[in-house]
Amino acid sequence: MDRRKSLQTLILGGAAATTGVAFNSCKTETIDEAVVESSEKFFGRTPKELERIEKLNAEQLFNEHEMETIAALSVVILPPKEPHGGPIEAGVPELIEFMGKDVPTMAPTLLGGLMWLDHKSNTEFGTEFKSATLEQKKQICDEICWHDTEKPLDEQPLEIQFFYMMRGLTVTGYYTSKVGIADLGYKGNQPNVWDGVPQDVLDQHGVAYDPEWIAKCIDQSTRGTIATWDDDGNLLT
Amino acid sequence: MQIKESSEIYDVIIVGSGAGGGMATKQLADAGLNVAVVEAGPFFDPKDPVTQTQLKWAYESPRRFAGTDRAFGGHDMSWGDWEVEGEPYTQEEGTNFMWWRARMLGGRTNHWGRISLRFGPKDFKHKDVDGLGDNWPISYDDVKPYYDKLDKLIGVFGTKEGRENDPDGFFLPPPKPRLHELFYIDGAKKSNIPVIPGRLSMLTKKINNERGVCFYCGQCGRSCSVYADFSAGSCLIFPAQKSGGQVKIFVNSMVREVTTNEEGKATGVSYINKEDRKEYKLKAKVVVLAASACSSARILLNSKSKQHPNGLGNSSDIVGKYLHDSTGASAAGVIPGLMNRKVSYNEDGVGGMHVYSPWWGDNSKLDFPRGYHIEVWGGMSNPTYGFSMDPNGLNKHFGLKVGGYGDSLRDDVKKYYGSVIGFGGRGEAVARKDNYCEIDPTTVDQFGIPVLKFNYQWSDFERNQAKHMQDTFEELIHNMGGIPLGEKPGKDQDYGLHAPGQIIHEVGTTRMGDDPKTSVTNKFQQLHDVDNVFIVDAGPFVSQADKNCTWTIMALSWRASDYIIEQLKAQNI
Numbered sequence: 001m002d003r004r005k006s007l008q009t010l011i012l013g014g015a016a017a018t019t020g021v022a023f024n025s026c027k028t029e030t031i032d033e034a035v036v037e038s039s040e041k042f043f044g045r046t047p048k049e050l051e052r053i054e055k056l057n058a059e060q061l062f063n064e065h066e067m068e069t070i071a072a073l074s075v076v077i078l079p080p081k082e083p084h085g086g087p088i089e090a091g092v093p094e095l096i097e098f099m100g101k102d103v104p105t106m107a108p109t110l111l112g113g114l115m116w117l118d119h120k121s122n123t124e125f126g127t128e129f130k131s132a133t134l135e136q137k138k139q140i141c142d143e144i145c146w147h148d149t150e151k152p153l154d155e156q157p158l159e160i161q162f163f164y165m166m167r168g169l170t171v172t173g174y175y176t177s178k179v180g181i182a183d184l185g186y187k188g189n190q191p192n193v194w195d196g197v198p199q200d201v202l203d204q205h206g207v208a209y210d211p212e213w214i215a216k217c218i219d220q221s222t223r224g225t226i227a228t229w230d231d232d233g234n235l236l237t
Numbered sequence: 238m239q240i241k242e243s244s245e246i247y248d249v250i251i252v253g254s255g256a257g258g259g260m261a262t263k264q265l266a267d268a269g270l271n272v273a274v275v276e277a278g279p280f281f282d283p284k285d286p287v288t289q290t291q292l293k294w295a296y297e298s299p300r301r302f303a304g305t306d307r308a309f310g311g312h313d314m315s316w317g318d319w320e321v322e323g324e325p326y327t328q329e330e331g332t333n334f335m336w337w338r339a340r341m342l343g344g345r346t347n348h349w350g351r352i353s354l355r356f357g358p359k360d361f362k363h364k365d366v367d368g369l370g371d372n373w374p375i376s377y378d379d380v381k382p383y384y385d386k387l388d389k390l391i392g393v394f395g396t397k398e399g400r401e402n403d404p405d406g407f408f409l410p411p412p413k414p415r416l417h418e419l420f421y422i423d424g425a426k427k428s429n430i431p432v433i434p435g436r437l438s439m440l441t442k443k444i445n446n447e448r449g450v451c452f453y454c455g456q457c458g459r460s461c462s463v464y465a466d467f468s469a470g471s472c473l474i475f476p477a478q479k480s481g482g483q484v485k486i487f488v489n490s491m492v493r494e495v496t497t498n499e500e501g502k503a504t505g506v507s508y509i510n511k512e513d514r515k516e517y518k519l520k521a522k523v524v525v526l527a528a529s530a531c532s533s534a535r536i537l538l539n540s541k542s543k544q545h546p547n548g549l550g551n552s553s554d555i556v557g558k559y560l561h562d563s564t565g566a567s568a569a570g571v572i573p574g575l576m577n578r579k580v581s582y583n584e585d586g587v588g589g590m591h592v593y594s595p596w597w598g599d600n601s602k603l604d605f606p607r608g609y610h611i612e613v614w615g616g617m618s619n620p621t622y623g624f625s626m627d628p629n630g631l632n633k634h635f636g637l638k639v640g641g642y643g644d645s646l647r648d649d650v651k652k653y654y655g656s657v658i659g660f661g662g663r664g665e666a667v668a669r670k671d672n673y674c675e676i677d678p679t680t681v682d683q684f685g686i687p688v689l690k691f692n693y694q695w696s697d698f699e700r701n702q703a704k705h706m707q708d709t710f711e712e713l714i715h716n717m718g719g720i721p722l723g724e725k726p727g728k729d730q731d732y733g734l735h736a737p738g739q740i741i742h743e744v745g746t747t748r749m750g751d752d753p754k755t756s757v758t759n760k761f762q763q764l765h766d767v768d769n770v771f772i773v774d775a776g777p778f779v780s781q782a783d784k785n786c787t788w789t790i791m792a793l794s795w796r797a798s799d800y801i802i803e804q805l806k807a808q809n810i
Contacts, residue, residue, distance in 0.1 A: 188584070189294065
């Protein structure tokens with residue numbers, strides 16, 4: 001069983017993880033399918049960059065227990081929600097493991113914070129954080145989830161810094177994942193033809209297009225016609 | 238170690254393959270000349286799926302495109318950034334010059350903002366306006382025909398506005414404004430700040446059958462795989478090869494110096510092949526430097542010989558002097574009117590501003606001499622590492638608690654998604670002789686080539702301009718009903734004025750002029766000292782305008798190329 005699977009099992013227990021995401025695909029006539037397909041296989045790293053990724057992947061920052069603790073905390077921070085899952089489906093623990101190695105200055109806060117969590121949980125409840133009940137976990141989090149916004153973070157206690165970092169990584173990890181992007185509803189990163197803000201959105205925000213301005217903009221029905229100009233720079237096509 | 242010398246004599250060697258080098262390659266090869274392009278980085282073609290980042294999702298990267306391996310984010314298509322491994326540069330104490338070097342075919346054109354503004358009539362003669370700096374030896378009328386041809390060759394969208402110092406061109410129609418840009422237009426109107434459609438080199442419409450049309454993914458910074466945005470490889474160098482030109486590209490080849498003969502004329506270049514770390518020589522009738530303003534200055538200064546003891550083209554001692562970058566300052570605000578957005582549509586648009594504000598001020602009534610333009614960003618962005626890292630940090634502006642956890646974080650993220658709008662002011666600094674780069678004799682790069690040392694200080698002109706930017710941004714945010722984010726930087730922080738170099742518009746190190754004592758090249762970008770060496774990057778700029786420099790680099794490179802062809806034909810060089 002791979003790491004992600006085991007974490008999923010631990011967190012979700014019997015509940016099935018639903019990651020079936022229906023992307024709104026808006027088909028347009030000019031999409032080059034090859035562009036989309038060729039993107040699947042690679043993510044554009046240079047050999048040197050790949051080497052660094054492989055090197056980091058070969059290292060291990062968190063042990064199994066720590067990974068499970070990260071997973072347990074992440075789902076308290078952002079509980080999974082149908083139909084778009086939560087931090088586990090989003091690969092948040094794996095991201096945190098990677099970033100802790102990629103940005104080594106983050107590691108002490110993360111490692112120290114995990115120790116703090118278990119110490120706190122053991123002291124208060126006689127059990128490690130990951131095995132505490134949800135209510136107990138929340139009780140611990142309630143103490144560290146509010147930072148002083150008037151003070152620099154690095155002047156605040158480690159457990160506060162830790163929670164802030166974990167919340168940030170959990171939320172950014174979730175919303176940069178496939179499930180998180182579906183939850184957010186972001187419709188971009190795919191070929192389309194931009195033809196202005198929909199009327200209902202303009203109405204909602206109380207703004208309107210200036211007809212004079214719009215008259216100068218591209219008429220998308222002519223986007224495939226080769227441009228020609230007169231000598232004064234007036235577009236003829 | 239014996240230097241390996243090729244026996245072939247090229248008509249022209251072009252050092253660097255970015256905007257200037259790409260244009261020279263296209264023009265000189267199209268004219269039938271035998272051209273060698275020497276590029277310090279590897280080959281790059283935006284359409285190669287192996288290196289492509291366009292349309293990739295953050296989750297395809299284990300770091301979700303965090304900027305650990307690439308300074309502008311893992312998706313950015315620049316190999317090399319503020320740091321290039323094994324290639325340091327040094328600073329005079331008190332200087333913090335930032336130098337971006339893209340090591341790849343096409344150079345920085347692969348990721349730049351494509352903001353393609355012509356310099357205006359005043360920009361070439363600004364000394365006549367305010368008595369500061371120097372005039373160019375050429376005027377707008379000299380460059381206009383090249384801007385016109387450039388617009389048609391490369392493609393740029395925009396609109397005819399008839400503004401005095403923001404000349405119109407041959408434009409493709411611009412894309413419609415996005416929602417945050419409509420808010421910006423309304424906000425700017427209240428302060429009588431002009432807003433016009435952006436002028437960017439992306440194809441909203443076909444210009445030929447070789448290049449694709451923009452499909453609005455907003456990712457020009459990743460370099461377009463269908464060549465719908467401008468980059469020097471896809472739009473200049475590859476077409477030059479395709480149309481049968483004699484273009485030989487030497488990649489991973491780091492030029493050390495321009496070689497010269499007994500008469501002091503250039504004979505070619507010597508370079509280090511990065512793969513075998515050996516030195517090679519190429520020979521040519523003409524050498525064209527296009528390595529970037531600072532890199533070309535470095536090559537000249539390192540090209541010392543009996544005939545040119547102070548470095549090539551440097552009898553004036555002006556090489557490296559008058560280095561200047563655009564000024565820059567930024568601000569952002571959260572706009573309540575942009576909160577709680579519908580996510581029903583894709584508003585990626587083009588990879589840059591659909592609208593912007595050209596300089597509107599009257600400097601005679603201000604405490605700084607030159608202007609700036611405002612770039613605008615915002616919208617429902619493509620989430621990458623850092624997105625919602627502080628998911629409800631904006632709560633503090635609305636009297637709500639910051640922090641916590643649980644399901645409510647999802648609501649916070651969605652509430653604020655697309656509600657922040659930001660501004661970048663990009664302005665003109667006055668060129669000064671005492672801002673310069675020079676060779677640091679104590680430091681070499683991993684190829685043994687002496688590196689540059691920077692010496693650059695802003696003056697109160699630039700600081701006061703940055704203050705004006707901050708005041709303007711504050712007013713604009715207020716006009717939009719918004720709340721500024723972060724403390725407004727004060728005098729102690731130079732009003733948020735970015736470090737020199739940080740806008741990546743460095744120009745001026747080999748400035749042109751009629752007097753060989755005060756300039757490095759003549760008005761055709763030919764060295765005063767050596768008639769078969771030309772510089773076609775931004776080095777020959779006498780002054781930066783309140784515009785971006787790329788469009789002018791290319792227009793001038795084309796103009797210089799025409800001159801080279803003419804001079805070769807007349808057997809003058």
